[in-house]
Amino acid sequence: MKRIPRLLLMLMLAGAATATTSCNDDNDTAAVNPSGPTDAQGRVILQGNITANRKLVASEKYILQGPVYVTRGVTLEIEPGTVIMGDRTNKGALIIERGAIIRAEGTKERPIVFTSSQAPGTRNYGDWGGLIIAGEAPINRPLEATKMEGGITSGPQGGAFGGTNPTDNSGIIRYVRIEFAGVPLTSEPNSEINGLTLYGVGSGTTIDYVQVSYCGDDSFEWFGGTVNAKHLVAHRGWDDDFDTDLGFTGKIQYAVSLRDPQYADQSSSNGFESDNYNPGTPATGAPTENNGLPLTAPVFSNVSIFVTGGAPPVGTLSGSGPYQSAMHLRRNTSLSVFNSVFVGYPEGLRLDGTTTWANVQNNGMQIAGVTLANMNTPIRAAANTGTGAFTDADVQTWFNGTGKNNAVVTQANLGTLGLNTNNFNLTAPNFLLSSSSSLLTGAVFTGKAADSFFEKVTYRGAFNGSDNWLQGWTNFDPQNTTY
Incomplete structure (x- = not known):
């Protein structure tokens, strides 16, 4: 083997060291040079319209100032671990317009976080807008006359949404947290943005x-x-947990809500609120485009919605209004629910209106494998007069029908559900069931739940006794998290 002369070796090592130093300097420069203008805290400012493909990276923090629109034909990609904050003063929000794409694909270990720009301990409900995605799938109202709620009309498409493509692709949202959203953008009713709004x-x-x-x-x-x-978590919301309108026909499996029983909305908060539209009729599909059809007819399975294991909250407490129903189904909706458990609402199932009852009668609405527990009034018939009127007893007879495996459980018998001792812990919940839980068996996957989208598990509710799909990516104490 030939030996390298000592002087030559020293020169080679020095060159290598220089090259390494140069590479490190380049990386350091790339790391400290922001991708755009920053605020006083060094967060990259996002505002106005995003009109070219853009990637948000975990090495930077971002702040949404005012409504930020990703426009048609543009893709916004977000790296795992990225933090995007919404500005309180400027009411930040992120809107993915029709024909745009968002690729927010976090991981279990590195979720993507949308959160408040406020310091830990000072964050609050509605600090910023929220995440809004508009697509080109069917809705049941005239397309160009129907605009997004909350005054989201200043973008290039003027707040329009919907179309004729049921398989439209707006991208991916996976392993994502959205915290302290829901700011009211105007003084008008229904002007708040939701946490995740899908138009x-x-x-x-x-x-x-x-x-x-x-x-x-x-x-x-x-x-x-x-x-x-799949795998949705609603934590300490203000109004409804899962709200469906304007002809939504998707399928959802594995969803959990944990409420703070002190906080509800002036409109009366519900676990499910479902409408066709206001007032829900006519629903003929004619003579004008999208006249009430398709009916709102999503199918939910394996949902757990929890308010309290104590006395159900009655009246206005620390929020702006009262709790109402675990499920408020109204205005000609045809929503179906399977294999789910609801605990601690003043009312359980409220079927509202004769058109909604008609959807029950024609088997468009299906409810099976559902447990209503710790409710003051488990079943209620509401707002139904004249032709097609129905009673509480009518709804009870339908709910208790043969083969449905529905049940009403009193507070005294709540222990039969085998809920975890930390089930209602607001900052560190555990929803896994005990080995004696009655919810571990009895799931019903008939009718609309026979669809291949649904995993045919044996248990009812979002969890069994061992598979905690919340681990690693959720945060139940975001108020005290430093980002």
């Missing part, structure tokens, strides 16, 4: 492992569309 989003879009916490309005709301979803 006419198609089934080509992926929604999986999403947590919405401390939202000032609904945690999740679907306005029409066909998008499916």
Whole structure:
């Protein structure tokens, strides 16, 4: 073997060291040079319209100042571990317009976080807007006359949503947290943005492992569309947990809500609120485009919605209004629910209106494998007079039908559900069931739940006794998290 002369070796090592130093300097420069203008805290400012493909990276923090629109034909990619904050003063929000794509694909170990720009300990409901996605899937109202709620009309498409493509693809949302959203943008009613709002989003879009916490309005709301979803978490919301409107027909499996029983909305908070639209009729599909059809007819399975194991909250407490129903189904909706458990609402199932009751009678609405526990009034018939009127007893007879495996459990018998001792712990919940839980068996996957989208598990509710799909990516104490 030839030996390298000592002087030559020293020169080679010195050159290598110089090259290494130069590479490190380049990396350091790249790390400290922001990708755009920054605020006083060094967060990269996002504002106005994003009109070219852009990637947000975990090495930077971002702040949404005012409504930020990702425009048609543009893809916004977000790296795992990235933190995007919403500005309170300027009411930041992120809106993915029709024809745009968002690729927010975090991981279990490195979720993507949308949160308040406020310091730990000072964050609150509605600190910023929220995440809004508009697609081109069908809705049941005239397309160009129907605009997004909350005054989201200043973007290039003027707040329009919906279309004729049920398989439309708006991208992917996976392992994402959305915290302290829901700011009211105007003084008008229904002007708040939800945590995650899906406007006419198609089934080509992926929604999986999403947590919405401390939202000032609904945690999740679907306005029409066909998008499916799994593994959703609604934590300490203000208004409704899962709200469906305007002809939404997607499928959802594995969803959990944990409420703070002290906080509810002036409109009366519900676990499910479902409408076709206001007032819900006519629903003929004619003579004008999208006249009430398709009916709102999503299918949910394996949902757990918890308020309290104590006395159900009655009246206004620390929030702006009262709790109402675990499920408020009204205005000609045809929503179906399977294999789910609801605990601690003043009311359980409120079927509202004769058109909604008609959807029960024609088997469009299906409820099976459902347990209503710790309710003051488990079953209620509401707002039904004249032709087609029905009673509480009528709804009870339908709910208790043969083969449905539905049940009403009193507070005295709540222990039969085998809930975890930390089930209602607001900052560190554990929803895994005990080995004696009656919910571990008895799931019903008939009718609409026979669809291949649904995993045919044996248990009812979002959890069994061993598979905690919340681990690693959720945060139940975002108020005290430093980002």
